[in-house]
Amino acid sequence: MDDPADSSSRRDVMKGTVAALVMADSQSSFGAPPRPKTALLLDPLYMQHETGPGHPERPERYAALTEAFTQAGLTKSLSHISPRFATEDEVAACHSHVYIEKVKREIASGARELSTGDTTVSAKSFDVALQATGGILNAVDAVMDGKAGNAFCAVRPPGHHARPEQGMGFCIFNSIAIAARYAQKKHGVGKVLIADWDVHHGNGTQDIFYEDGSVFFFSTHQSPWYPGTGRTDETGQGKGKGCTMNCPFPAGSGRAEIFGAFRKKLALAADSFKPDLVMISAGFDSRLNDPLGQFTLSDPDFVELTKVMLEIAGKHASGRLVSVLEGGYNLSGLASAATAHVKALAQA
Ligand SMILES: [Zn+2]
Secondary structure, eight states, X not given: OOOHHHHHHHHHHHHTOHHHHHHHHHHHTXXXXXXXOOEEEOOGGGGOSOOOTTOSSOHHHHHHHHHHHHHTTHHHHSEEEOXXXXXXXXXXXXXXXXXXXXXXXXHHTTXXXXXXXXXXXXXXXXXXXXXXXXXXXXXXXXXXXXXXXXEEEOOSSOOTTXXXXXXXXXXXXXXXXXXXXXXXXXXXXXXXXXXXXXXXXXXXXXXXXXXXXXXXXXXXXXXXXXXXXXXXXXXXXXXXXXXXEEEEEOTTOOHHHHHXXXXXXXXXXXXXXXXXXXXXXXXXXTBTTOTTOOOOBOHHHHHHHHHHHHHHHHHHXXXXXXXXXXXXXXXXXXXXXXXXXXXXXXXX
């Protein structure tokens, strides 16, 4: 049976217009247009969030990533996403205005740590955090508008521990959660799947969507471990019942447990949830030899996890996938794992 688009282009050809000939030629001889490139958000401004000597979440993480991406040719071969400031209204999709004002006030007054928890800040942290979130919103625009096939957002500070009223765990604003809400509001996306392979449970993301139902949150994480949440019986409430799935594993877990959970549990859950947009909280502290975790994932394992996510995105969301950096504190490990992840995204 003829594809309707082919039939209509053939009819146009019969009218003899040049435009129709071009269209027919592109459809019959060359097939579908090439998939837009993977896009990369990478900007030195994200080094301006200073955390002081000895802090694991440090600007050097960013320098290591930039060097590795450059050496791998990714900064040249991929398209680029520009940072921008998220507006306070955009951030308020997931955080109260009271909390946003508190963060702004404390940082302006020279605080070295947020009063809400273990999050070190410096003079530029408020602006950098807003631009981490805003850059991810630009990535969502690029993917939703078809300008990028998928995207990786290398940002600091991380976000997945940030709760509606509480920054914690090095996180100020929950950028991936804000981006999911933004995709729904700005682009009319119905359902978003967020998968979190950071070694720590993404408690903030879970809290934000726990009673929601339009965002499915999946997490593999070390347990017992910081922040202490993420039990298997935390599955959502009300409209969100069944839309949170936690897979805690003991220290020493690796490919068998984590890839197994993604391959089986997440893929099955995605088949029933049917997301319109897929997002990854890509923490690389689940890699072997991270100082803040005891999982044993290797760089090839992150490639396999990426492929699972690409498959889900391809099956349900026309390939739309936005990946966001969270943790990862062994500099060389972070750099090599993130490079493997981005290369896999680019080969989709
Ligand atoms: Zn982490």
